[in-house]
Amino acid sequence: MPNLVHHVHGKKRVRVARTWREGSMHHFVEWNVEVVIESAMAHAYKTPSNEGMTTTDTTKNQCYVVAKAMQKRCSPEEYALALGKQFVDSYPLISAVEVRVEQAPWRRTRVHGADHDHGYTFTAPCLRVCAAVVSRTKPPAVRSGMRHLRVLKTTQSGYEGFLVDKHTALKDTRERIFATAVDVDWTWSKPPGCYDNAYTAVYDALAENFFGPPRGGVYSPSVQYTLYQMGSAAVERVDGLEQITLTAPNLHFVPANPPGAAPFADDVYVATSEPHGQISCTVSAKHGFAPLAKL
Numbered sequence: 001m002p003n004l005v006h007h008v009h010g011k012k013r014v015r016v017a018r019t020w021r022e023g024s025m026h027h028f029v030e031w032n033v034e035v036v037i038e039s040a041m042a043h044a045y046k047t048p049s050n051e052g053m054t055t056t057d058t059t060k061n062q063c064y065v066v067a068k069a070m071q072k073r074c075s076p077e078e079y080a081l082a083l084g085k086q087f088v089d090s091y092p093l094i095s096a097v098e099v100r101v102e103q104a105p106w107r108r109t110r111v112h113g114a115d116h117d118h119g120y121t122f123t124a125p126c127l128r129v130c131a132a133v134v135s136r137t138k139p140p141a142v143r144s145g146m147r148h149l150r151v152l153k154t155t156q157s158g159y160e161g162f163l164v165d166k167h168t169a170l171k172d173t174r175e176r177i178f179a180t181a182v183d184v185d186w187t188w189s190k191p192p193g194c195y196d197n198a199y200t201a202v203y204d205a206l207a208e209n210f211f212g213p214p215r216g217g218v219y220s221p222s223v224q225y226t227l228y229q230m231g232s233a234a235v236e237r238v239d240g241l242e243q244i245t246l247t248a249p250n251l252h253f254v255p256a257n258p259p260g261a262a263p264f265a266d267d268v269y270v271a272t273s274e275p276h277g278q279i280s281c282t283v284s285a286k287h288g289f290a291p292l293a294k295l
């Protein structure tokens, strides 16, 4: 009989919305949840028996059960940890669970300059994501991140001094648009005091280093350099952040020179999304990751 090398089951794209009412102030989140279960349920693959099987339908129901059990408003990370624990505590054949959560970009709206007590708009700058792995044998592990952090600046970006050979068409420039949609993933060496505040601090560190100060900005000599600056700022600023990976498409805005018009003057571009550069780096906190000195 061939070896069953690996198996997992679970539910994907479970859409959970949760309101917490604190008097007239309401807090709202919408989560897209995926649960991946590792279990001693190989018999369900190798024999007709489903004995002891946690069904994917029950898995979906547990997403709502645990959302209801979160009595106080919570971060997606806290929910993912609680949901993972619920599976491990409830079902003896489950050895480990990975819960992945994507938080929809609802943001409290402001009317006449004031926070609205129950109004939201779909305007957060990106999707917030996290994953928690809860296992019977190891301490829980949490990852956090952002998807499609779309940012653009119209100037203060260039690229020059690169290798030129007979196949190189690109010209040195100190003036171009820098646009990207960054995916960001980070791990924790210890849980932050508050996942929500830590997320905001990571966002601020990334944004400040992409854009620079409001007046004048900061010059980017390459996507690579700027990604490293962004990642370093996050690692240095956010306590407990262990390692961060930024993955960034370089979305090219190509100078447009339509026939019969005056030459390009950093004004009209062909906006593109494909093909795009693809640039990524991982930055670690100093502590814990320096290679051991050889004795």
Ligand SMILES: O=c1[nH]c(=O)c2[nH]c(=O)[nH]c2[nH]1
Residues within 6 Å of the ligand: 158, 159, 170, 221, 222, 223, 224, 250, 277, 279
């Ligand atoms: O910032 C950049 N990095 C690259 O690696 C690259 N390659 C390219 O064609 N343009 C750019 N820009």
